[in-house]
Amino acid sequence: MKKKYLRSAGTIIALLISATTIAQTDTVKTKQLNTVVISATRSEKKILDIGRSVTIITQEELKNSIYNNVADVLAVQEGISIIGASQNPGSPENIFMRGTNSNHTLIMIDGMPLSDPSSTNRALDLSELLLTNIERIEIVRGSHSTLYGSSAIGGVINIITKKKQKDGFNADVDINGGTFGKKTSQLNENVFLNYTFKEGFYANINFMNEKVNGLDATVDTVTNPLTYNHRDRDNSETQEFQYKLGFKNKKWDVYAADKIFNRSADIDKSAYTDDDNYTLDVKRNNLNYGVAFSPKENLTFKLNAGYSYMKRYAKNDSSIIDNAGTYDHTYYDDNYEGHITNEELTGNYRGNKYEIVAGAGLLTEAMTAQHYYYNNSMWGVYETKTNLDTMNINVRTDYAFLHAELDGDLINDYFKPFTLAFGGRFSSHQLFGNNFTYEINPSLKLNDNTLLFASYSTGFNAPSLYQLYTPDLYAFSGIIRGNKNLKPETSQSIEAGIKQNIDNKFSFSISVFWSQIDNTIEYVYLWNKNKPIDSLSFMDYLGDTYLNIGKLTNRGIEISLRSRISDKFNISGNISLVGGKLDYDPQLIDTSKTKENTVQLYSTGDFINKKTEVTGLVRRPNTANISFDYAPIKPLLLKLDVKYIGAKNDVYYNSELGPMGALSILGVQDYMLLDFTAKYNITKALSAVVKVENLLNQKYVEVYGFATRGRGVYLSLRYVISPGPKRRVIIDPTF
Numbered sequence: 153m154k155k156k157y158l159r160s161a162g163t164i165i166a167l168l169i170s171a172t173t174i175a176q177t178d179t180v181k182t183k184q185l186n187t188v189v190i191s192a193t194r195s196e197k198k199i200l201d202i203g204r205s206v207t208i209i210t211q212e213e214l215k216n217s218i219y220n221n222v223a224d225v226l227a228v229q230e231g232i233s234i235i236g237a238s239q240n241p242g243s244p245e246n247i248f249m250r251g252t253n254s255n256h257t258l259i260m261i262d263g264m265p266l267s268d269p270s271s272t273n274r275a276l277d278l279s280e281l282l283l284t285n286i287e288r289i290e291i292v293r294g295s296h297s298t299l300y301g302s303s304a305i306g307g308v309i310n311i312i313t314k315k316k317q318k319d320g321f322n323a324d325v326d327i328n329g330g331t332f333g334k335k336t337s338q339l340n341e342n343v344f345l346n347y348t349f350k351e352g353f354y355a356n357i358n359f360m361n362e363k364v365n366g367l368d369a370t371v372d373t374v375t376n377p378l379t380y381n382h383r384d385r386d387n388s389e390t391q392e393f394q395y396k397l398g399f400k401n402k403k404w405d406v407y408a409a410d411k412i413f414n415r416s417a418d419i420d421k422s423a424y425t426d427d428d429n430y431t432l433d434v435k436r437n438n439l440n441y442g443v444a445f446s447p448k449e450n451l452t453f454k455l456n457a458g459y460s461y462m463k464r465y466a467k468n469d470s471s472i473i474d475n476a477g478t479y480d481h482t483y484y485d486d487n488y489e490g491h492i493t494n495e496e497l498t499g500n501y502r503g504n505k506y507e508i509v510a511g512a513g514l515l516t517e518a519m520t521a522q523h524y525y526y527n528n529s530m531w532g533v534y535e536t537k538t539n540l541d542t543m544n545i546n547v548r549t550d551y552a553f554l555h556a557e558l559d560g561d562l563i564n565d566y567f568k569p570f571t572l573a574f575g576g577r578f579s580s581h582q583l584f585g586n587n588f589t590y591e592i593n594p595s596l597k598l599n600d601n602t603l604l605f606a607s608y609s610t611g612f613n614a615p616s617l618y619q620l621y622t623p624d625l626y627a628f629s630g631i632i633r634g635n636k637n638l639k640p641e642t643s644q645s646i647e648a649g650i651k652q653n654i655d656n657k658f659s660f661s662i663s664v665f666w667s668q669i670d671n672t673i674e675y676v677y678l679w680n681k682n683k684p685i686d687s688l689s690f691m692d693y694l695g696d697t698y699l700n701i702g703k704l705t706n707r708g709i710e711i712s713l714r715s716r717i718s719d720k721f722n723i724s725g726n727i728s729l730v731g732g733k734l735d736y737d738p739q740l741i742d743t744s745k746t747k748e749n750t751v752q753l754y755s756t757g758d759f760i761n762k763k764t765e766v767t768g769l770v771r772r773p774n775t776a777n778i779s780f781d782y783a784p785i786k787p788l789l790l791k792l793d794v795k796y797i798g799a800k801n802d803v804y805y806n807s808e809l810g811p812m813g814a815l816s817i818l819g820v821q822d823y824m825l826l827d828f829t830a831k832y833n834i835t836k837a838l839s840a841v842v843k844v845e846n847l848l849n850q851k852y853v854e855v856y857g858f859a860t861r862g863r864g865v866y867l868s869l870r871y872v873i874s875p876g877p878k879r880r881v882i883i884d885p886t887f
Contacts, residue, residue: 191290191310203595203605205663209289218843222281228777230710230726240366242388245278251706251730252306264458270490270519274616285358295645297589297611305611316354320875322346330866337365352401358394384428388417405444423857429469436462450502460492481528491518505559518546553577601653613641619698626695643669660713672702679750706732725778734766757809774798791829802856823852841868
């Protein structure tokens with residue numbers, strides 16, 4: 153079986169090398185666009201003029217297929233692995249970019265950072281990001297802390313929402329639904345309304361509702377018919393409401409926006425472990441505004457500010473545990489709340505042969521949590537309560553940055569093809585103090601269609617509030633889980649690549665990268681230092697905490713190819729290869745925090761009493777994607793997508809690793825999925841999309857112990873009202 157998939161992957165690679173991607177197929181009338189990217193340099197530039205690996209996902213690309221959320225779209229991009237994208241809709245989804253950890257990619261909406269300050273590592277659950285009100289998505293791979301600060305070690309993803317539309321009333325309504333397994337269903341209604349005045353004022357409103365009758369999220373391994381096994385399916389309901397009011401003309405771009413997200417979902421305890429009374433409610437409110445003023449064509453000032461509030465409420469009520477109807481008499485709930493505020497002022501000046509971007513701002517994060525546990529057993533009632541409200545957990549980061557781009561002909565016309573971009577950021581964190589990051593990014597344009605580029609950049613990732621402040625105390629040792637002495641994770645990254653366009657019909661890009669992240673933060677157990685490791689027992693446990701203890705090194709290559717074979721047929725694809733290792737050194741241990749006790753990594757089970765190397769990365773596979781677009785007649789677009797996910801490492805809880813157990817590595821086999829999509833323009837305003845997901849109903853594993861979706865069939869109807877003649881848009885396949 154594995155050889156068959158490897159041969160299939162080889163076929164994909166061969167097809168990619170022979171030709172590949174594209175523009176969208178024209179079914180009415182087309183218009184070529186010069187795609188620009190803002191996130192890579194904080195200024196508008198064509199992709200071929202940017203010396204970094206970047207991708208633009210347009211609104212039309214999103215509408216030409218059916219995706220569940222943003223994570224589904226990102227999962228087929230080079231350099232990105234999304235864990236959870238193939239599971240039950242509403243399940244947690246984590247991103248791993250270029251081999252870095254899930255909290256090393258910065259996610260933004262309209263330039264405002266989005267994270268979960270109340271979670272263990274501050275990483276955002278991507279299942280929150282729905283495909284509503286999106287103009288485009290910009291992806292910048294590689295370290296970008298100079299322009300964007302903490303978390304941007306692996307890359308930056310900026311989701312840009314819609315602003316003004318054509319003058320008059322605009323509407324975009326779509327309804328889609330389908331099934332992805334026995335007794336499952338998913339129904340989604342989305343309405344976008346806009347009115348744009350000739351003077352430049354506009355108002356947008358967007359509402360989305362989704363209901364999922366889902367799978368049992370975990371894998372059922374019980375075969376004994378006498379065993380109590382009344383498993384339940386895990387459903388979810390989601391609503392999102394957005395509005396934006398603004399004004400835009402040649403000099404001004406002013407807006408205020410709000411997004412309210414609510415989800416209620418059934419969840420399970422852990423891998424292979426069902427729970428019929430466990431629910432999770434998530435609420436988030438993002439309020440942001442921006443003012444951009446261009447007194448001259450080459451000068452722009454921007455003020456961006458925002459506030460994000462989120463709340464997670466998990467409740468696990470008592471459950472029946474046997475055929476006699478016995479309850480476990482246990483109830484617990486967890487309530488987490490987080491706040492983020494960000495205020496930033498930037499200025500951008502574009503000269504004839506140079507460009508300068510400078511900015512300053514402040515970021516604040518706050519969290520609180522309440523925990524309640526109740527158990528009524530044969531030994532009596534046990535009850536505990538924890539409330540962090542009185543701790544006033546928050547942290548502030550002030551920062552300033554400068555980024556410049558110089559053309560070579562500043563020195564001499566001979567150097568005109570050469571461009572040098574460089575910059576630095578100074579950050580002042582309330583706890584760990586000052587941090588400086590910088591980047592150097594030279595590029596060489598051999599001709600109008602060929603760009604060679606390289607970069608060296610440093611980055612950092614601040615510890616989460618939970619890692620710093622959580623007050624859980626182990627009474628026997630006096631060790632608190634939170635560690636205020638944590639340092640930021642710091643990185644250095646190197647990238648080199650080429651972008652090439654041939655005759656506006658074929659283009660490709662190749663990027664090679666290497667990065668090293670020092671001071672990686674790990675969750676650890678602490679054991680009695682006076683006992684040999686092989687004789688430790690549960691009685692020797694002295695607490696747990698977070699430590700800067702490791703070094704993560706990764707490397708890889710990304711290839712993206714695009715080809716317009718003919719007016720009717722296009723191919724697109726990418727390949728990503730990534731590898732790495734983790735090194736742990738006992739010399740890095742903060743003995744004042746551990747009181748010199750023995751340290752055991754929870755992530756691997758290793759006791760760090762000597763230098764330890766762990767090869768291979770967890771949940772970061774090699775990937776390949778290829779897409780075939782064919783338009784046999786003008787109103788019809790057919791699309792076949794092939795996704796190959798290479799073999800990877802996953803983790804599971806192993807009770808044999810030390811007295812309390814820890815995580816152990818388990819290999820997960822590779823797999824390949826086929827999706828088929830057909831889009832038909834019924835009228836100029838009405839279109840229909842049919843998608844068959846996992847066409848061959850492939851059985852596969854994404855995360856150990858959790859179920860994946862089977863063959864799915866979805867139908868989407870979209871109705872668009874727009875003033876003026878209807879025009880379809882193609883994106884130029886060139887860079």
